[in-house]
Amino acid sequence: MELAVQFRREGAMPLIGIGVVAGLFAAMFGIGGGVVIVPLLLLVTQLTPRRAAATSLATLILTSLIGVVRYSGTGHINWQAAALIGAPAVIGVLIGIRLQKRISAEWLVLGFGLFLLLIGLRLIVGV
């Protein structure tokens, strides 16, 4: 099976290394680490883009969970707000997965990249 081949091919150490970097990003910046995981997986493993994205999501369960455990009790987590943006995001992820099968996402990436560029600059300038 194709999966079995992949299981043998990927060394454990590079994957653990990607995890360390993703965890660092998760805790330092509040992002799950997917923006780090997906490109690095494509770089060091034989996973296809769709498999890398799917595997990244599975990894994010662990990075975000560990992050929440670390920050719980510090008073930094607003559970109400988390539910408020997390719940619609669950609907969004189902839409995104359907889209992934159908569309070529380049134009979407381009638009989103521009949007993020503006947000990033705004954050650098200061709140």
Next chain:
Amino acid sequence: MTLELASLAIAASAGIAAGVLSGLFGVGGGIVFVPVLVLLFSFGQLDAQATSLAAIIPVAVIGAWRQSGEELVNWRAAALMGFGAAVGVLGGAEIATRLPDATLSRIFGVVVVLVAGEMLISATRRLRAQRRPEPDLSGASDDPRRP
């Protein structure tokens, strides 16, 4: 940190947008959650980050569950990365809790700009490559890219 009713619509649309991005590219949505919480809801940077992590959990669980139905998830790789992540999280949290919020926010801004730059460059490159008769790398096809 009370949330006004008028902000519910913004939170909902930002949430959906973040989710779509997650499903498409395998990111958790935090890159959207954090700026939305900071810029629109006046959260402190560390509060926004910790809250974002909590919001990512259901997205990652549902997303991975849907994708695992199609056997796209490499669970061994995910477990190994998760193992490494535990180390990274503990280190990152030590740094994040020590930095002033404004500094953390600016560093995050730099990360967002870098991610945006990477997205813009890779999307442009792929759009150009589409003119050639190669299998696209957008994720629409699941054929192995390399022999």
